[in-house]
Amino acid sequence: MRKTLIALIALSGLAGAKPVSDTQKTFSVNAPDSWKFSSGSDSRGVAQAGWKNEKNTGAMMITAVPVKEKSLEDWAKGAARQSPKTTISDEKLGGQAAKRLEFTTDEGYTNVLWLTRKGKNGAMVSLVYTSECKDDIPAIRKSIVSSFHWNR
Numbered sequence: 001m002r003k004t005l006i007a008l009i010a011l012s013g014l015a016g017a018k019p020v021s022d023t024q025k026t027f028s029v030n031a032p033d034s035w036k037f038s039s040g041s042d043s044r045g046v047a048q049a050g051w052k053n054e055k056n057t058g059a060m061m062i063t064a065v066p067v068k069e070k071s072l073e074d075w076a077k078g079a080a081r082q083s084p085k086t087t088i089s090d091e092k093l094g095g096q097a098a099k100r101l102e103f104t105t106d107e108g109y110t111n112v113l114w115l116t117r118k119g120k121n122g123a124m125v126s127l128v129y130t131s132e133c134k135d136d137i138p139a140i141r142k143s144i145v146s147s148f149h150w151n152r
Helices: 072-080 137-147
Strands: 017-021 027-032 036-041 047-052 058-066 087-093 096-104 110-118 121-129
Touching: 017 047, 017 137, 027 058, 027 137, 058 137, 072 087, 072 096, 072 110, 087 110, 087 137, 110 137, 121 137
Parallel strands: none
Antiparallel strands: 017 027, 036 047, 047 058, 058 121, 087 096, 096 110, 110 121
16 A cells, blocks of 8 residues: 655745645745645545655645634644654744644654644644655754744
């Protein structure tokens, strides 16, 4: 069974980065120029915008969602329940409070998910990569936190 690599990423300050927005135009981040666009939806049918590298060893996914949880902490804890290996950290995303969730699957996929919100609007930026990914992952991660911007 072929695994599909999905990820969400925001890139700033990278040579060859391009600004991209979620499907609802709620927020934007920068994506590497060399990564190709691939659209789709998650298991709930929520539209997502995604980009992946040529060898499918690195990808990013961005999604805008309505947030029902009372706090960013509650949202992060709920999302972390999907994998017992998940660590949750405080981070800034575009200068705003965010939570970073991170875990590695048994298959070797490192998953990094940033969550932030503005009122009831939630933004999820996800980066997934393998050890075989030749892209500059530290620069991509740094770019994610610096390029995030609310459009409305």
